[in-house]
Amino acid sequence: MFVYSRKAHYHETDQMGVVHHANYPKWMEEARVAFLDELGVSYGAMEAAGVFSPVVRLSIDYKRPARFDDLVAVQLAIAKYTGVRLEVSYTFYNKTRNELCATAISAHCFMKDGRVVSLQRALPEAHERLLGCLPEGSAL
Amino acid sequence: MFVYSRKAHYHETDQMGVVHHANYPKWMEEARVAFLDELGVSYGAMEAAGVFSPVVRLSIDYKRPARFDDLVAVQLAIAKYTGVRLEVSYTFYNKTRNELCATAISAHCFMKDGRVVSLQRALPEAHERLLGCLPEGSAL
Amino acid sequence: MFVYSRKAHYHETDQMGVVHHANYPKWMEEARVAFLDELGVSYGAMEAAGVFSPVVRLSIDYKRPARFDDLVAVQLAIAKYTGVRLEVSYTFYNKTRNELCATAISAHCFMKDGRVVSLQRALPEAHERLLGCLPEGSAL
Amino acid sequence: MFVYSRKAHYHETDQMGVVHHANYPKWMEEARVAFLDELGVSYGAMEAAGVFSPVVRLSIDYKRPARFDDLVAVQLAIAKYTGVRLEVSYTFYNKTRNELCATAISAHCFMKDGRVVSLQRALPEAHERLLGCLPEGSAL
Numbered sequence: 368m369f370v371y372s373r374k375a376h377y378h379e380t381d382q383m384g385v386v387h388h389a390n391y392p393k394w395m396e397e398a399r400v401a402f403l404d405e406l407g408v409s410y411g412a413m414e415a416a417g418v419f420s421p422v423v424r425l426s427i428d429y430k431r432p433a434r435f436d437d438l439v440a441v442q443l444a445i446a447k448y449t450g451v452r453l454e455v456s457y458t459f460y461n462k463t464r465n466e467l468c469a470t471a472i473s474a475h476c477f478m479k480d481g482r483v484v485s486l487q488r489a490l491p492e493a494h495e496r497l498l499g500c501l502p503e504g505s506a507l
Numbered sequence: 508m509f510v511y512s513r514k515a516h517y518h519e520t521d522q523m524g525v526v527h528h529a530n531y532p533k534w535m536e537e538a539r540v541a542f543l544d545e546l547g548v549s550y551g552a553m554e555a556a557g558v559f560s561p562v563v564r565l566s567i568d569y570k571r572p573a574r575f576d577d578l579v580a581v582q583l584a585i586a587k588y589t590g591v592r593l594e595v596s597y598t599f600y601n602k603t604r605n606e607l608c609a610t611a612i613s614a615h616c617f618m619k620d621g622r623v624v625s626l627q628r629a630l631p632e633a634h635e636r637l638l639g640c641l642p643e644g645s646a647l
Numbered sequence: 648m649f650v651y652s653r654k655a656h657y658h659e660t661d662q663m664g665v666v667h668h669a670n671y672p673k674w675m676e677e678a679r680v681a682f683l684d685e686l687g688v689s690y691g692a693m694e695a696a697g698v699f700s701p702v703v704r705l706s707i708d709y710k711r712p713a714r715f716d717d718l719v720a721v722q723l724a725i726a727k728y729t730g731v732r733l734e735v736s737y738t739f740y741n742k743t744r745n746e747l748c749a750t751a752i753s754a755h756c757f758m759k760d761g762r763v764v765s766l767q768r769a770l771p772e773a774h775e776r777l778l779g780c781l782p783e784g785s786a787l
Numbered sequence: 788m789f790v791y792s793r794k795a796h797y798h799e800t801d802q803m804g805v806v807h808h809a810n811y812p813k814w815m816e817e818a819r820v821a822f823l824d825e826l827g828v829s830y831g832a833m834e835a836a837g838v839f840s841p842v843v844r845l846s847i848d849y850k851r852p853a854r855f856d857d858l859v860a861v862q863l864a865i866a867k868y869t870g871v872r873l874e875v876s877y878t879f880y881n882k883t884r885n886e887l888c889a890t891a892i893s894a895h896c897f898m899k900d901g902r903v904v905s906l907q908r909a910l911p912e913a914h915e916r917l918l919g920c921l922p923e924g925s926a927l
Contacts, residue, residue: 376816378669381657382660382661382715385561389536389658396529396798421569424568424569425566426566429565435830436829516673516676522805540656575690665841672808676809694802699803704847704849706844709843
């Protein structure tokens, strides 16, 4: 299980005194990029190879707000991967308050030259590494 | 049907050349505040009365990216309202490109003094106005 | 004198209860783009022609904080323009509170193919229009 | 010399392919909070004690753009501190590209109960620690 942790920044708070909800997709993206890096799939290298991975769906359940300076650990897992679609699940755990902060999923496709492509064809090595992250027993 | 329109700002774009997906919750919030204003329910006045309305759930389907300077119309409707929970649906329509940009929903509760409250009890007038927005025939 | 006005958004506030200072450069950019539009110089068209105008310097004096839903008018003027460097000055006036909010300047160069260029050479028509905005009597 | 380092996030880029200039004040704030933490002056504790430290002035010189995933080190120093006014200087050094990215300064006052206060009176211990950071030989 990959975990990306960082503190909540002051500029992420709003006048309710909590991290504004629009920042959570940013934490998810940061976690995703760090996860791919660890997997040996640099998102920067993917884009340099002309492959983009836009977010096609996002869903977040906010449980308990994070506050300024709270240390939040975002656990990330590949929920589904088919070569043309990637689904990632996230659990935000607030380590400062010892409570579940949020759960979320994001779904992604892969694009090249403005068209949806199979990552298997576009970047076979990245494809293999993502396949290796699927939960055991899950069919492609 | 309430519509909130504005152009996409340069600072909202990312290096993919499109409006970054984390900006959509901000557009939704702007549309919600404008809608409540028109309804005679000032969100500022609600907070001044000690009532907060945090986002408890968010879901966005990204269809076609918006780009810098595109004029986007966010249509907003109350999907559900029970006095303790509010669900709002959004359709992002890109008027510059004549295409559907995104659909989304947000869900909200109401808080006062750190506890979930019924808006009916906390702010009866705002409650009545939101009730009046429900689609005809929908039960409370 | 060109004026760009809009309300402060909820997502722009921080836990101090005011518009976070990092949003002011965004308002400046929005005002700049709107000003150029009115001048007949579309920033989107400039970039489409391969000409970029990065910010090289930014300076902001924060006088009185803007708050959620405040209507702020950003007055914009060309302070200096030489063909290779553009300086813009801004006055943020809070119309809701009838007070000066902030003053600021930004400085810009023009880039094409990764190199600094003269706008006069790169986009003569845009150059002429910017020249026409200089205060009377100011030498090039 | 205190240094705060982190990578540039994807959501910080714009369509020019670089970190958008409005993110620099956020990096400065992150660096400032981390610096104060190391100094034993928690910004969260300051606010909990009713003392706020708004930005009154900001000035940034952008030298060379940072790009997605670049590692940027923000060196921070106290340039001036009088008890009622704090000035902080920053040097953004891009470690990925081995080049100077930006230099900046921010100026701050201290507020309590809506009024400007002397930090020496409001929080004597924080005052002493900031005094200790002044360059040797600099008069108060």
